[in-house]
Amino acid sequence: MEFNITLPINTKEITMKELLEKEWLVPRKVRHFLRTRKNVLINGDVAMFHQTVNPGDTITIIVEDSDYTIPDIILGNKKDVDVLWEDEHIIIVNKPAGKKTHPNQPNETDTLLNDVADYLQDNHQSPYIVHRLDKETSGAILFAKNPVVLPILGRMLEQKDITRLYEAKVQGNLNQTTSFTINQPIGRHRHDRRKRVIDKHKGDKAITHVCVIKQNPDTTLIECQLDTGRTHQIRVHLESIGHPIVGDPLYHPNPKGSSRLQLHAKELSLIHPFTKQKIVVKAKAALRK
Structure with a gap:
């Protein structure tokens, strides 16, 4: 694999070693191979790892197949x-x-x-x-x-430098201000391995920010943004305040009213x-x- 990356204008002045190690997180073993094989270039010339890189430089990295584990995935459609x-x-x-x-x-x-x-x-x-x-x-x-x-x-x-915004339709009317936060730790369900629960003693930290978009007669449309990414986090948090997501087969006691879970990752x-x-x-x- 060969990668050619032109450093953007806001690149800070650092060495090639620092760029590979601290910015791009290239593993130590791979950095060793890149150096000994002379598989790193700056603007077409073999790079010295103590050499300073600058905005506008084109960095070429040549990675051998043996440097990384390539996943063996059965092809779908x-x-x-x-x-x-x-x-x-x-x-x-x-x-x-x-x-x-x-x-x-x-x-x-x-x-x-x-x-x-x-x-x-x-x-x-x-x-x-x-x-x-x-x-x-x-x-x-x-x-x-x-x-x-x-x-x-x-x-x-x-x-948290990757932001995900979700949209959900929940059961009932949320008698809340326009926005609020649910901060409740989440752990495994003791008897159902498919599910998660609020667990104040052994659960992992979980924070969900909720914004009310539209109140309907029997449901509410909301947006959710996560500070953490626990399994089923939005589903568990909304169920815990008495407003499960419409169509949720695990956390809604009566999931009828929708052919699917009404939860959608609308923006990334x-x-x-x-x-x-x-x-x-x-x-x-x-x-x-």
Whole structure:
């Protein structure tokens, strides 16, 4: 794999070693191979790792197949992939409701990861999971297209530099101000391994910001933004305040009224790890108002 990255105008003055290690999070072993093979270039010339890089420099990285573990993914159906945004490093797609993000068993093929793998195979690329959406949830989801950008995206997710905005329709009227926050720790259900619960003693920190969009006679349309990314976080938090999501088969005592969970990842935004371009992607198929 060969990558050519032109450093943006706001690149700070650092050495090649610092760029690879601290900014791009290239593993130590891979950095060693890059140096000994002379597989890093600056503007076409072999780079010295103590050399300073500058805005506008084109950095070429040549990565051997043996430097990283390439995932072995059974190919799905690329016709089912709805691409929202992509370049040579990342791809954002619109996940349909009812499709798993990734296989749980080695022989599973009908997941979004399988479909994206089929979509990328013609360019000899593979998808790498950055974050997940529940099977029942639709909307924007991000994949890395190579192992070089994957750890950078992982750090961005941990540092909340990747923003995800969700839309949901909940049961009943929310007698709240326009916006409020649910701050309740979430843990595993003691008797049902599929579910999560509010667990004030052993649960993990979970924070959901809620904004009321529209009150309907029996339901409320809301937007949610997460500070944390716990499994089923939005679903558990809304159920805990007595307003489960319409159509939720796990957390709504009477999920009738919708053929699917009314939860949609409507917007995803981030600063591109290499170009520093602001990317804001809106996913189609938002919930009915």
